[in-house]
Amino acid sequence: MNKILIIEDDISMLNMYEKLFTYEGFTVSIAEDGEKGTQKAIETLPDIVLLDIMMPKKSGFQVLEDLKKEEKTKNIPIILLTNLSSESVISEAYALGAAGYLVKSQTPNDEIVAEVKKYLKS
Amino acid sequence: MIQIENKTKDLINEGMFSLSESMDLLVVGLRRDGEIFYINPYLCKVTGYTREELITKNWFKVFVPDRSIENVQKAFESLFVSTTHKDYINAIKTKTGGELEVDWNNTTIIEDDELVGTISIGVEIVPRNKIFNRLKEVKQEYAQHEKELEDKNNFLEDSKRAMLNLLEDSKKLEEELLLEKHSVEKRILERTKELREEQAKLLAAINSVPLGFMVADPKGRGILNNNSLETILGKTEKTWSVEKLDRILKESVSVNTSFETCLKDKKPVEIKEFLFNTKYLSLYIAPIFISPLSDEFIGAIILISDITEAKAVERSKEEFITIASHELRTPLSAIRGNVELLKKYPEGNINSNDYKEIVTDIHESTVRLIDLVNDFLKTSKLEQGKMDFTKEVFTIDKVIQDTCKEFQQQINKKGLYLNYQPDEVVSKTEVLADVERVREVLINLIGNSLKFTDKGGINVSVSKEQNFIKVSVSDTGKGIPKQTQSLVFRKFQQTNSNILIRDYSQGSGLGLYISKLIVEGMGGKIQLERSKENIGSTFSFTLPVCTQNQV
Numbered sequence: 001m002n003k004i005l006i007i008e009d010d011i012s013m014l015n016m017y018e019k020l021f022t023y024e025g026f027t028v029s030i031a032e033d034g035e036k037g038t039q040k041a042i043e044t045l046p047d048i049v050l051l052d053i054m055m056p057k058k059s060g061f062q063v064l065e066d067l068k069k070e071e072k073t074k075n076i077p078i079i080l081l082t083n084l085s086s087e088s089v090i091s092e093a094y095a096l097g098a099a100g101y102l103v104k105s106q107t108p109n110d111e112i113v114a115e116v117k118k119y120l121k122s
Numbered sequence: 123m124i125q126i127e128n129k130t131k132d133l134i135n136e137g138m139f140s141l142s143e144s145m146d147l148l149v150v151g152l153r154r155d156g157e158i159f160y161i162n163p164y165l166c167k168v169t170g171y172t173r174e175e176l177i178t179k180n181w182f183k184v185f186v187p188d189r190s191i192e193n194v195q196k197a198f199e200s201l202f203v204s205t206t207h208k209d210y211i212n213a214i215k216t217k218t219g220g221e222l223e224v225d226w227n228n229t230t231i232i233e234d235d236e237l238v239g240t241i242s243i244g245v246e247i248v249p250r251n252k253i254f255n256r257l258k259e260v261k262q263e264y265a266q267h268e269k270e271l272e273d274k275n276n277f278l279e280d281s282k283r284a285m286l287n288l289l290e291d292s293k294k295l296e297e298e299l300l301l302e303k304h305s306v307e308k309r310i311l312e313r314t315k316e317l318r319e320e321q322a323k324l325l326a327a328i329n330s331v332p333l334g335f336m337v338a339d340p341k342g343r344g345i346l347n348n349n350s351l352e353t354i355l356g357k358t359e360k361t362w363s364v365e366k367l368d369r370i371l372k373e374s375v376s377v378n379t380s381f382e383t384c385l386k387d388k389k390p391v392e393i394k395e396f397l398f399n400t401k402y403l404s405l406y407i408a409p410i411f412i413s414p415l416s417d418e419f420i421g422a423i424i425l426i427s428d429i430t431e432a433k434a435v436e437r438s439k440e441e442f443i444t445i446a447s448h449e450l451r452t453p454l455s456a457i458r459g460n461v462e463l464l465k466k467y468p469e470g471n472i473n474s475n476d477y478k479e480i481v482t483d484i485h486e487s488t489v490r491l492i493d494l495v496n497d498f499l500k501t502s503k504l505e506q507g508k509m510d511f512t513k514e515v516f517t518i519d520k521v522i523q524d525t526c527k528e529f530q531q532q533i534n535k536k537g538l539y540l541n542y543q544p545d546e547v548v549s550k551t552e553v554l555a556d557v558e559r560v561r562e563v564l565i566n567l568i569g570n571s572l573k574f575t576d577k578g579g580i581n582v583s584v585s586k587e588q589n590f591i592k593v594s595v596s597d598t599g600k601g602i603p604k605q606t607q608s609l610v611f612r613k614f615q616q617t618n619s620n621i622l623i624r625d626y627s628q629g630s631g632l633g634l635y636i637s638k639l640i641v642e643g644m645g646g647k648i649q650l651e652r653s654k655e656n657i658g659s660t661f662s663f664t665l666p667v668c669t670q671n672q673v
């Protein structure tokens with residue numbers, strides 16, 4: 001079973017993603033802020049990470065940077081899943097090593113799942 | 123001939139003879155044939171002969187040059203023809219072969235009525251000429267000397283004149299210098315006055331700008347500073363220096379290092395943004411050069427500006443769209459995602475716990491979205507001044523007590539306390555405001571405290587301050603970091619300075635902003651009294667007291 005880590009501070013969203021990927025057959029772990037997310041990623045070494053940007057304690061960008069620096073996690077694909085959609089934020093995400101970038105309000109559940117699976121195959 | 127007695131003649135002859143012997147004239151006596159019978163010592167002397175050599179010798183043979191013998195003999199003969207004596211000039215030879223030109227005065231000698239010879243007295247012409255020539259020479263020499271003297275005199279005269287002119291000139295110069303000195307002194311006085319005025323103007327200008335301004339010499343000693351510097355730094359000093367600035371700002375920036383870098387690189391140094399207590403400041407240090415072409419510097423200008431306001435405006439503009447859209451999209455995305463779950467995985471596939479949670483999340487997100495939309499609408503109404511405030515007369519006690527009651531359940535749930543300490547004076551004082559809006563502000567303040575407090579609790583207190591009632595809400599919560607204390611009443615301002623780091627609170631970021639607009643709309647003031655991280659915060663707002671004529 002594929003392991004997915006979802007780092008998201010909005011509890012309604014987190015609940016929803018947790019259910020979605022559980023139903024899709026993933027082993028889901030969750031974290032509700034950037035600090036816990038980084039820690040969990042290093043501890044559980046998931047196959048893929050879904051990462052929000054605006055979060056308490058540590059922003060998604062900092063998490064991304066830290067995980068790309070860390071030897072154990074640097075090859076894990078990280079997809080940013082956020083409601084920020086400005087060009088500058090998107091290009092910074094890719095510059096920091098994000099595998100993909102999804103805007104929550106523009107992406108139905110099916111597309112999120114498809115995107116995640118795409119990175120798992122490759 | 124004059125008849126003279128013989129005795130007298132003898133006397134004369136004797137006298138003449140003696141005279142002839144001693145005088146410096148040539149005297150010679152010749153017989154008729156030219157034989158010399160007398161010759162005086164002077165003639166011997168000038169011709170170089172002795173008397174013995176000449177007596178009885180023929181005059182013409184000895185003395186007369188050959189070329190003139192004939193003429194002289196004729197002239198001599200003629201003396202005897204005419205009885206009157208005659209003068210003539212002829213040359214005579216000296217023993218050494220020289221010649222003398224002599225002017226002769228001749229007289230004949232009569233013996234026994236017979237002309238027997240002559241006595242001649244001669245005067246040398248040559249020496250006279252010589253004297254004349256010498257005189258001429260002397261005269262010339264004298265003339266020469268005279269000329270030289272005159273030249274020298276002229277030179278001296280010229281020198282004297284030059285000296286006088288020089289003296290005159292130097293006197294004039296001195297006068298001019300004195301005049302110039304006076305004029306320069308006058309100009310300096312005028313210029314000094316002008317400079318003082320300029321300086322006063324400059325100082326007034328410098329004092330009127332909201333920038334903290336200081337001029338330091340190369341050693342960092344303050345030469346000039348304005349009041350804004352002290353206002354911004356909240357400190358008054360008699361004299362300022364880079365050292366003092368460094369001490370005051372040492373927890374934020376190293377002014378010393380920046381100053382040294384500026385002097386070393388001869389370039390301005392700028393620290394665009396740093397936090398000092400609750401303010402955002404910027405520091406700019408620029409070297410002052412003597413002239414634009416010289417790199418010799420005489421000090422530096424230090425500018426400290428308070429950019430808190432500018433930063434807040436910039437942030438709120440920049441972040442408004444980002445945050446507004448983010449805040450609206452999040453609950454919408456939650457609703458949409460959960461509804462999609464319900465659609466894709468029908469009831470049978472979802473366990474009842476999940477189902478309950480999905481419905482709850484949809485509900486919560488909907489409520490949040492409604493709150494958010496309401497806050498946006500309220501904000502825009504307040505901003506445009508379209509909010510209507512009712513004016514009611516009431517005492518604040520009841521409103522506070524009612525609000526506290528509403529929160530009691532949530533307070534108990536978190537294990538906190540919520541105390542209200544009424545005040546006797548305030549309890550009897552009526553305020554003039556919109557009760558519902560006051561309640562809204564109270565809910566916002568107490569709600570914020572509740573959100574950020576995990577242990578301890580909340581105290582609400584009141585006091586009367588002049589014509590206002592002041593309501594304070596204190597908590598023992600996590601407090602507000604210094605860097606955002608000045609920003610809390612801004613739109614979408616949450617307590618973290620990094621826009622990408624947000625609170626769990628799920629707030630709209632508009633609560634305090636709306637409270638501020640409401641309180642100000644009712645004629646009061648809202649402020650953050652104090653806050654310390656992990657100790658707690660105190661917010662307060664005031665409401666105007668109702669006066670008799672308002673009723």
